[in-house]
Amino acid sequence: MIFAIDSKSFYASVEARSLGYDPLHVALIVISTGPNVGGGGLILATSPLAKKSYGLKSNVSRLRDMPKNADKLIMTSPHMNLYIYINTKINNIYRRYVDEKNLHIYSIDESFLDMTSTWKLFGNSKKQIAKQIQKEVLDETGIYTTIGIGENLTQAKIAMDVYAKNNDSRLGEINYASIKERLWPIKNLNSVWSIGNKTAKKLQKIGINSLDDLAHYDPYKLEKKFGVIGGQLYLLSWGIDRAVISQKAYPKEKSYGNSQVLPRNYTKADEIEVVLREISDQVAARIRKHHFQTGLVHVWVGNEYTNGGFSKQNKITPTNESKILNQIVVDIFHANWKGDKIRNISVYFGNLIPDNSQQFDLFRTSEQQIEERKLDRITDSLRLKFGFSKLVKASSILPGGTAIERAGLVGGHNGGNSYE
Template structure:
């Protein structure tokens, strides 16, 4: 029955406790034998967020693999806490992918996240060993030898099999390799009873499936696909295919993005209630988004502002926040974007205390030229545009904090402090 399905050799490779392992190796410790957590202590993390936990710390303290809070961490003297260095992890990720490129052609490698990559070895595995398993072991040894890091590998005949093999089997197997093929779907996928351990099924989807009387992957595979589709839409069909280990994705065929967008958001370090302070942050983020538009040579004609209320305010207001968009003349100028953002903010904000600000731009077009208006002198318009580009050039060359607006020094501004962060955490670049 699987005759017409694609049969490839797909590896999904994941770095075991990536950030924690990188930090252990940098200190000369074995990543599997160190009790270490990477903790971000930015002002907006409310005491500290655990970004990564070494395998031994997970085992000893029963810590979650994903982000948890400082308060959940035992205060125990054998536990080593280190700050994150995001730039170092990005560098390591690039080095790891360079190693993978020795085993596959460029078009057969897809970095999936900071610590996961998908490799299609269909055409190349025979060059490196007698079996895909032998090649997987060779890749593991190479990464370990050159970077000191342990990798976990899921092997499948398509990407979803490889992903499930990785998540459900490889992480628990002594050689850190898991394999699923069409033949072993009944043994390896149908036997899974914890639905949320399967890629793409989280709590809400699992609850939905439970309501349909589906509690295991076997039950999902034997459910009526038409019923699943009627109940859950296209996702229902996809889940059904997943239960049978079917995935027809052609990885080499790049998905064309229909409409890209550029935006930024941030969680504030404390609750903001004063209009001027909130508007200051909106302006800062607006300027950051405008600079990114200019950097990508794009203009936007639709801008959205998302505001998240603080916990108490959302209880009171009965909603978590608001998000609204506005169509504008295509632009990437600071003043025009900020004017639109403030218009949106003042129209919809009713004095709530807020904790979250997001600015997104969509309907992007090429930055081919500027639409001058009749109402402002041309010299003034050109001057504004030149000024923004000069500031951009200075920041590209010397760093963001070379020139900042005086307003960023006011109470509530976050731009200066955020300049050194990568993905919201300490980049560590000043230490390189």
Template sequence: MSNYFNNEERRVIFAIDSKSFYASVEAKEHHLNPLRAAIIVVSTGPNVGGGGLILATSPMAKKLYGLKSNVSRLRDLPKDARNLLMVPPRMNLYIHVNSQINDIYREYVDNRDLHIYSIDESFLDMTQSWRLFGDTPMHVARRIQKEVHDKTGIYTTVGIGDNLTQAKIAMDIYGKHSTTFVGEIHYETVPDKLWPINQLNKVWSIGDRTAKKLERIGIQSLADLAHHDPYDLTNKFGVIGGQLYLLSWGIDRAVISDKTRPKEKSYGNSQVLPKNYTKASEIEVVLREISEQVAARIRKHHMQTRLVHVWVGNEYTDGGFSKQTRIIPTNESRVLNQAVIDLFRANWKGDQIRNISVYFGDLLPDNFEQLDFFRTPERQMQERILDKTVDSLRLKFGFTKLVKASSTLPGATAIQRAGLVGGHNGGNSYE
């Protein structure tokens, strides 16, 4: 078996997850042990149904009350959950602690070998550096765990592998259930560690729909997948079929420091509205607010857009639409707002709306300006200066210190959401 992988590059990859991150941070703030405290983080507000969203659940809360790891509704709590500590989210605090943890990781790897996958998970390519910190990668992993816990109080789970996929699966499947919170997978252990996995939807990059499609052709485990005809997988799944086949053999040739990774090619924002909107005037107010926020983002990155995309919909119906239009390159709020509104007016059929997204893509550097036949160059320059002035004032004094009158109209959400992070309470006073 080992000869099969002789041509595969072997790296030393750590996948590190902060256990029940939001709940663990809150436990420490309440002077509780993150592993022993029964605590959940609950987001409430007008745009959250079911009494509130459970964003995070501590390990003890999962054990005592059968709660799930993923987001669930407060209404789903068992009736006997009287001793459960429920706290509101403080997103800025979580971002602060996440920054502390990743700064610890930077003590072990060069920044180019660190990939921050999410607010609670990172990948470290330790290939060039692990020997500086211990006798074996396992020793180094335990050292990192201890340092993170000593400095932040957060427990971490580590997966070690010869590549990103092996490390991630080692963390998810084995590390989280180990007494040391460390799991390992290597090419030599693929038959013993990968192939017995029979809950395919628990494997990184295999979702529920893909798992069901695999089951329909008789694939119940990674062993089945590894020994299925790869050409048949490609015929049935396209490019993904080949990727699934490689995954089942533990093969992943991606490198964290590879500078050819695609960069972000669009900027956008989305909102879940506090209620179902049915009036065009109220929907347009929110569309303008989001458009201005995204326009400010592309100006901050010194970019212009040639592609405007608008999506409006409702999670309970088939109503709404997803449309885009090409425009002359610009980052002016007035022009982009009008393009967004024009798309809405041309495509909305009167459906009730609960979800809104605005994205600007096909970006270009902001080092030129296309003249507008309907405005003088002086007028264009004045509006660009006005946009940048507004951006700088909001950056210095806060968004709510300078808002348009339309943001006080019925349906507007920008002022209400100004203190939120990721749609949840920022908890700015955490320090």
């Protein structure tokens, strides 16, 4: 028995509570401002009432999209450290019901709980326990939660997204016995976990407009058209998911990356190169932290307001050395950039393998390579201890550099005060 639990409109709800409002009965938005967001600011989060009354969407709408009759709308800045603090409190409540191995923190506002072995300790029915968890979270943090209940991760997640988020009890349930009634009628395919807009459009082109259609499509034709994903989609339509939280058998992150919205249009190659090196340096540190090497480097530069830019990836000899990865990223940029105005930059490292070997090359001695790896590790440890901005490359103080300014942000937004 799996619970999928979502903190409803999490950022906006935390801000509402901090101001003394009930999150469900106040029109409030969280606006991230700064030189890197256009349109006067990005609407990072909206309360349910703000979404319903003004049609504003999180991470899509800008301040310029505000309707003229929004004089009663409350606007606040983000406080990322507060969100992390409340998220920790909420997950500590979940730990009263499951041990650590049966808790999967999916994101800052969603968690999965495998209650199979423990639910009978807390009540007589699944929904009774779900309501009990909702009450404890609300009483102790002021945050409303929605809970999907299923016999596996997929069922619980879809029950939460499709049903729990759209009824007053904020509860939803799917099990194998109710697949025909609860799963197959779903027609909005991109509302289903793991089916994105592109996949939904491809399915519609072959006559699949609901999970019922998908469940009764020839699975061999699906695999022929979509590859392995076709088989996974077919299983999903029957509510089948063999992943087990305690075995960590659910999909893991296959790549690490970082992206930035620049404070202005960048037109000079040397300024763009500075930012690319900064981002590459940060992502390289992340894969080292998780004991990986990367065999695939992906670079995207573009502009959300104009056409242009490129998206390119190169396979490489696996490594996690910053010096090598930084140069590869810059080489990809110079080989593909056509002089367009750049506002958005992303760097991702994929094809990850365990960091338990080293491929020596012909252009450096083994001693030089070992010293480079040591230098990376020392740099990582110093930044971890004293903060990223205490040890940056000199290029970060050149025009175009963003690393020092962003070091004080959390998730690209204002962190606010620290919370114990």
